[in-house]
Amino acid sequence: MSRKIRVAVIGAGIGKAHVTSYAEVPDLFEVRAVCDLNPERAQEGAALAPGAKAVTSFEEVCADPQIDLVDICLPPQLHARMTLAALEAGKHVVCEKPLAGSIADVQKMKAVAARTGKRVFPVFQYRYGGGYRAVHELKARGLLGRPYTLSLETHWQRGADYYLERWRGTWAGEMGGAIVSHACHAHNLVTHLAGNICDVTAFLDTRVNPIETEDCAAIIMRTAEGALVTSSVTLGSAGSSSRFRACFEHVTATSGVHPYRIGEGPWTFEATDPARQAEIDVVIASVEEPPARFLGLFTDIHAALNGKEPLYLPAMEEGEHSIELITAIYASAREGKVMHLPLASDHPLHDGWLP
Structure with a gap:
């Protein structure tokens, strides 16, 4: 019988969406606490999960032996520090x-995770949706063939209201701009489907908002499987949309444009050889749609912590590659060079990309 995982969510901003998803599967998770320095926000978050208590002390969470998993939803500059503290306290993160x-x-x-025997789960929820699940299944069955090109559009609209949170748009608080806060999810879909990035060149600019960090980017990448990737990013679009298009040897897959649900539907799958379209359609029709977004991710985490096989849980190595790619993008933009990954251990930005 599977063990219920007891969770504390730290940060009641985006953390509220996490709380709601945990609460949808009460047989898998129990939200024991929602922690926020703002007592009212902590209460609002705790109210989303039956039995959860509102707390304002992270130290109290770490000291609670009844909490198995700490979910960190704080401003980026706190992620590493809080993750390390939670691991040292014997929590999964x-x-x-x-x-x-x-x-x-x-x-x-x-x-620290290796020393404590605990696990860190990076949040890459976009893979949890019927559209991406279908293209992944086609690859698993060898029906996609070689990847040729992938094109990404992260075209969102972010104005003054978004930056009312004072840490946003700052190097000290957000630790970067659109490539850190928005495009990283689409980039992770590429690496999960077509291999890690080996080469990248990037142009970054601040063209939309009066902020410190970039809000526009044009990025070209090559993956370990040879795919050529373009990533177009702006926070100055008319409305918000995301799009993922992958041209493989045998199939071209195109996502819908919902900004937060790119992994879901509707996707289209067109066979390069029309005679094989029926074969492709049969596979797509047979794929069971996973729980979407955070719910899918958390379901996989529960499986992993109970010794079961997850669908395709994001690994710590994916989180590491994501950070290395962000580092390489900033290095490329600043130096005007193609950067080759993995980066050397003595790379000038190894300890951080902040200017």
Whole structure:
């Protein structure tokens, strides 16, 4: 019989969406606490999960032996510090993106997790949806063939209201701009489907808002499987949309454009050889749609912590590669060079990319 995982959610901003998802599966998770420095926000978050208490002390959470898993939904500059503290307290950790602000900090997390026997789960929820599940299944069955090109659009609208949270748009608080806070999810879909990034060149600019960090980007990448990738990013679009299009040898897959639900539907799958379209359609029709977004991620985490096989749980190594890619993108933009991954251990930005 599976063991119920007892959770504390730290941060009642995006953390509220996490709380709601845990509460949807009460047979898998019990939200014991929602922690926020703002007591009212903590109460609002706790009210979303029956039996959860509102607390304002992270130390109280770490000291509670009845909590198995700490879910960190705080501003990015706190991610590494809080993750390390929770691991040292004997907790498993879920950490929102970005996992850390440097390659060095991720390596510290890995070392402490290994020493304590606890796990860190990076948040990459976009893979949990029927559309992405179908393309992944086609790859697993060898029906996609070689990846040719993938094109990503992260075209969102972010104005003054978004930056009312004072840490947003700052190097000290958000630890970066659109490539850190928005495009990382689409980039993770690429690496999960077509291999880690080996080469990247990037142009970054601040063109939309009066902020410190970038809000526009044009990025070109090559993956370990040879795919050529373009990533177009702006926070100055008319409305918000995300799009993922992958041209493989045998199939071209195109996502819908919902900004938060790119992994769901509707996706289209077109066979390069029309004679094989029926074969492709049969596979797509047979794929069971997973629980979407956070619910799918948390369901996989529960499986992993109970010794069961998850669907495709994001690994710590994916979180590490995401941070290394962000580092390489900033290095490329600043130096005007193609960057090759993995980066050397003595790379100038190994300990952080902040200017």
